[in-house]
Amino acid sequence: MEKSKIKNLIIIVLALVDLFLMLIVINDEVKTSAARQYKIDSVRAVFAENDITIDKSVRLQDEIPKALYLKRDETAEKYRAARLIGDCTTEDLGGNIYCYTGSLGQATFRGTGEFEIFLLSNALENNHEHVSVAKNVLDELAIEYAKDEEPQITENNGTTVVTLTCAYKGTPIYNAQVQFTFLNDYLKTVEGRRPLDDAYGETTSQGAEDSITALMSFLSYVRSGQLCTEITDLSAGYSVQTQVSGDCALNPVWCITSDTGRYYVDGFTGKTEKII
Amino acid sequence: MKAKIMASNAIKNITIAVLLVAAVFLAVRAYTYSSETPWDLVTGLFSGGDDSAKGSTGAGSDNLEVPVPAYIMITSPSGEHYAVKYGYQLKSDLFSQYSALLGEALGSADSPQKLTEDQWQATLKYSNVFVDYLYPRPLSYLASCLGVKVSDKLADMDASRLCIGCDGDDLIFTFVNSGSGSIYSYSTALDSDILYSQIVQQSMDNSHFAFEMGEEYSYLDSYFIFSDEEISLRSAVISAPAAGDLNIQALLSAFNMSDRASQEYSEGDGSMVYVDGSKSLRVENGGTVVFSAAGADGALSEDLMDTAGKSKYIEQAQSLVSSVILPYSGVGRLTYSGCDLSSSPSTTLVTFNYTLDGVPVTLGAGGSAVTVKYSGGDIIRVEMKLRTYTYTGTQESPLPENQAAALASVTGGFPVLFYEDKESSGSYNWLLF
Numbered sequence: 175m176e177k178s179k180i181k182n183l184i185i186i187v188l189a190l191v192d193l194f195l196m197l198i199v200i201n202d203e204v205k206t207s208a209a210r211q212y213k214i215d216s217v218r219a220v221f222a223e224n225d226i227t228i229d230k231s232v233r234l235q236d237e238i239p240k241a242l243y244l245k246r247d248e249t250a251e252k253y254r255a256a257r258l259i260g261d262c263t264t265e266d267l268g269g270n271i272y273c274y275t276g277s278l279g280q281a282t283f284r285g286t287g288e289f290e291i292f293l294l295s296n297a298l299e300n301n302h303e304h305v306s307v308a309k310n311v312l313d314e315l316a317i318e319y320a321k322d323e324e325p326q327i328t329e330n331n332g333t334t335v336v337t338l339t340c341a342y343k344g345t346p347i348y349n350a351q352v353q354f355t356f357l358n359d360y361l362k363t364v365e366g367r368r369p370l371d372d373a374y375g376e377t378t379s380q381g382a383e384d385s386i387t388a389l390m391s392f393l394s395y396v397r398s399g400q401l402c403t404e405i406t407d408l409s410a411g412y413s414v415q416t417q418v419s420g421d422c423a424l425n426p427v428w429c430i431t432s433d434t435g436r437y438y439v440d441g442f443t444g445k446t447e448k449i450i
Numbered sequence: 451m452k453a454k455i456m457a458s459n460a461i462k463n464i465t466i467a468v469l470l471v472a473a474v475f476l477a478v479r480a481y482t483y484s485s486e487t488p489w490d491l492v493t494g495l496f497s498g499g500d501d502s503a504k505g506s507t508g509a510g511s512d513n514l515e516v517p518v519p520a521y522i523m524i525t526s527p528s529g530e531h532y533a534v535k536y537g538y539q540l541k542s543d544l545f546s547q548y549s550a551l552l553g554e555a556l557g558s559a560d561s562p563q564k565l566t567e568d569q570w571q572a573t574l575k576y577s578n579v580f581v582d583y584l585y586p587r588p589l590s591y592l593a594s595c596l597g598v599k600v601s602d603k604l605a606d607m608d609a610s611r612l613c614i615g616c617d618g619d620d621l622i623f624t625f626v627n628s629g630s631g632s633i634y635s636y637s638t639a640l641d642s643d644i645l646y647s648q649i650v651q652q653s654m655d656n657s658h659f660a661f662e663m664g665e666e667y668s669y670l671d672s673y674f675i676f677s678d679e680e681i682s683l684r685s686a687v688i689s690a691p692a693a694g695d696l697n698i699q700a701l702l703s704a705f706n707m708s709d710r711a712s713q714e715y716s717e718g719d720g721s722m723v724y725v726d727g728s729k730s731l732r733v734e735n736g737g738t739v740v741f742s743a744a745g746a747d748g749a750l751s752e753d754l755m756d757t758a759g760k761s762k763y764i765e766q767a768q769s770l771v772s773s774v775i776l777p778y779s780g781v782g783r784l785t786y787s788g789c790d791l792s793s794s795p796s797t798t799l800v801t802f803n804y805t806l807d808g809v810p811v812t813l814g815a816g817g818s819a820v821t822v823k824y825s826g827g828d829i830i831r832v833e834m835k836l837r838t839y840t841y842t843g844t845q846e847s848p849l850p851e852n853q854a855a856a857l858a859s860v861t862g863g864f865p866v867l868f869y870e871d872k873e874s875s876g877s878y879n880w881l882l883f
Contacts, residue, residue, distance in 0.1 A: 181462040188469035195476035202480065267639035268601050269557025285598070286550045288644075418553035419597025 210236075213386050221405070224393060228405045234385040238410045238426040238441045239345050240376045246285060246420035247371035248272065250316070255281040257314045258291060258298075258364075270420055285420040287350070290365035300359045307361055308336045308354040317368045320346035322409075332358050342369050346411040348429055348438050348449050369414055370422045379426060382441040385410075388428035391444035392437060400434070400448075407431035413438055516549055517595045517786075518542045519581035520810065520866075521675055523659075524652050527577045527616075533657035533677040536867070538783070538808035548579045548614070551645055553596030555614050555623040556589060558639035559604050565624065565633040571661055571672070573624055573635070577642070577649055578615030582673065584810065584866065584883065585787040586610040586628030590761035603636065605759065611673060616642035660855075667855060671864035676851050681867070684807055685842045688876050690737025691778050693722050696836075698733070704774050705731060705741045705832070736873075737836040739774070743829065760789045760798070767800040767822040767829075775820065775834060782806055782839035787818060798824040806839055806869045812881070813837075814872040837871060846878050854880040 218228050252274055256262050259276030267273055270285030278297035283289040301307050305325050312319050320341040328335045333355065340350035352366030383391065385408055396402045408431070412424040426441035429449070436449040518541050523533040534541045565573070574580055586608040593600035609625040616622075621640040626633050655678035660670040667674075702709045707726040714724045724731045732740045764786055775784055788801045801818035804811035813819060813835060823831040848854075854865045857880055866883040869876055 178459070178462070181459075181466065185462060185465055185469065188466065188473055192469055192472050192476060195473060195480050198480040199476055267558050268560070269554035269598050269639060271554060271558055271639045273639075282639075284554065286554075416550065417597050418550040418557075421597075 217386050217389055221389070221393065224397070226393070226396065226402055226405065228389075229407075232405060232408050234389075234408065235410060236384050238379050238382045238384070238428065239412065239424075240379045241426055241442075242342065242373055242412075242424040243375040244370040244373050244422050244424065246270075246287075250371050251283050254315045255283070255291070258293065258311065270418055285418045286367070286416040287370055287414065287422055288365075288367045290363060292363055293361055295360050295362075298361050301361075302359045304334050304336045304354065304356050304359075305338075307356075308338055308352075311354065311361065311364055312338060312340075312352065315364075315368070316371075317352065318342060318344075319352075320411075322346065334359075337366075340366075340368055342412060342424055346409075346429075347414050347424065348411050348427065348436070350412075350414045367414065367416075369412075369424060370416070370420065379441070382426060383428070383439070383444055385428055388439040388441070388444070389430070391439050392428075392430050392446055395437070395439075395446035402432045402434050404433045405430055406433065410441075411438070413440070516542075516546070517583070517587070517592060518545050518808070520584040520808070521582040521677075523580045523657060523675055523677075524548075524649060524654075525574065525576060525578050525580070525615075526649055526652070526654050527646065529575050530654035531657040531659075532652055532654045533675050534679070535675060535677045536679055536681050536683060536808060538805070541808050545581070547648060548645075549596055551621070551640065551648075552579075552581075552612070552614055552623075553593060553598045554640055555621065555636075555638045556593040556596065556600050556604060557598035559601040559623050559636035560639075561637045562603055563635045565635050567633070567672075569635075570624065570626070570633045571659075573615050573617075573622075574613060574659060575662075576616070577646060578613050579645070579649070580611070580613045580673075582675075583610045583612075585785075587786055588760045588764065588789065589625070590759055591764045591786070594761055594765060600761075601636075607634075608760075614638075614645060616646055618642065621645050669862045670855055670858055671862075674855070674864055676855075680847075681850065682845045682847050683809060683878055685844045685846050686781065686806055686839045686869070686876060687842055688871055688873065689838045689840075690735075690873065691836050691838055693720065693733045693735050696733060696739075697777070698722075698724070700777075701731060701733070701739065701774060702726070704770065705729065705743075707731060739832075739834045739836060741829075741832040743831070760791065763798050763822075763824055764789055764800055767820075768802070770829070771802060771820045771822065771832065771834060775836060778836050778838055779804065780838040780840045782811065782837060784820070785810070796826055800824070804837060804839070804871070809867055809869050809878065811837075811869045811871050811876075814870070839876075848878040849880055858882060 214234055221228055251272070252262065252264060255274040256276060259274065259279035259281055262274040262276035265273040265275070272283050274281045274283070279291060279293040281289065281291040298307065304327070308325070309319060318341045320339040323339040323346050326337040336354045336356070337351050340347045340352060347369055350367045350369055352364060352368065354361060355363045389408070409429050411427055411429050413427045414422055414424055416422040427438040428441060430437045430439065437446055438449055439446045518538065521533065521535045522541055522545055523531050525531050534544050587610065589604040589607045589609060590600040607625070608628040610628060612623070612625040614621060614623055619642055621638050621642045621644065622635050623638055624633065624635045657675060657677045659672065660667045660674040660676065661672035663676065699709050702724060707724065707729050714722060716722050719735070721732055721734045729741070729743045768786065772784060782804045784802050785805050787803045790799045800822045802820040804819045811819070819835050819837070821833045822829060848867060854867070857865050861882065863882040865880045867878055868881050870879050
């Protein structure tokens, strides 16, 4: 009985402690949320003073992905090229450039992550679902594509060019794109820049700019002479920086979509560049 | 009844456990103001601290900085130029856009052709990237800094002036061989459109080579660049670290000397000397540090006994002296300035100089900032002049280039802007190189 009473007492005390701590946590959350909303409203006001509107649908996130370091794996690279062009021989052209030649085409891969693949007409079946073919090819090459980025398609005199943006674990890499050129529905060339193969390091995103700070960096950039009247989207992603040695870094960036184009703001330095 | 009591006890025990765990999580959450989930908090406790960078892409080879040239000029398909000669960060940013292509060109160069001076100048007039390192450097070393193995065709070549350019569909690599003065052009494994697509995005200015300026500057070195920059450079103050301010333990360790086995004594001029077997380290008050070694004990680089070429000497010397000098150099940087091989006796001399904001530094007493002497594969002497450079916050505007060019009007030559380090003071001045 005594034990039972003690347990009841412990339960009551713990419940009160939990309630007290819960109130503290809820209070912190309310204050943080209010502060954040104040920041967001202030940013909108500052942009409005500069004749730039931020669309109401733009979500201002706090977190940005970690910076990642990737390196090249030539064995995996050859294996993936062979899935498109057949069993292939390797020629080392020097400068970390490898050329793979197979029965169905030829592929050149550079240490910087850039590559181009020429396919013979019989390499893949004639298929007018160009985007679907492009995505399947990227799957064969083990290159992830950004599902939320719209494919760009241009058509001219029987030639169709589809451009897809690469991604890494679901995060788009804005300056890594792959172009697929179709001639009369036959895929002829695949070229672009890919993220390299194996991750070997990462850097914490502590100290990185949040989306609000990134917007202020963007405003400084616009004030230096760029045109912009509306911001329609803001998202976190990567920018790839490569070395010829076969290493690359995925640097976190904020991608700002405006009525005059897309820009990315480096997550650590605040440097703004236009995405071409 | 008993079963009911047992069930009730069990429920109370579970309730206590749940409330206890909840209290711990809520306490941590309240203390850290963190927005992480409880699972994140648990995994964070066991993750062994924050993730730190395990790798970076800052250098192609271990400990070697990407070699930013003294001058860089981009030429458009229409013959307009854009040059950067002053300001390290701007040069570094511009060079980083083309360094990968230069590395790939060095690695895949093939089919050499000798060019005449006119052909070389014709190459420089359209669609190319020209760099000038002032001091000739082995192309194998340059390739290594860029993270590639140099093409066999270039292994024994040195150059200070290099160019990657478009020749029809091909990207070609051209340079002036420092040894013979001959100009060579090599094909590469790259297509010209890779370079072309980058060049056309570059905005141009009013820069020119001297050879494009006609008779007016015919006395000048043909490849002197008249840039369109306003020359405004950061002023600096200079100091030499006192012997007492140096981390002696780190110095001894860098030269494989044991601080426990070393004998130390001071000399009349205040210098401290440390001796460990046949190795000695002398630290002077004026910032000069001299390492000497003799015999087998002096060996620091046995793996160079097979003489893998200049590149390995330079890489090792740079790695060694960077670790010693850079903690004291302030805003000064170290750049390679020469490698001399002598066959009798077999010695190799590798030298480095300081740069300040991308401008080379001359020392008042003359000579190099660092001299590393090898005998066979062993480092037998290292002489370093430690300097600390600190920006003052003010700017200096040296003579503009057209006035500096007049310096060479009598003797001809190549005017170069240097920072003259006169120990107690310094200034930017033009000198004939």
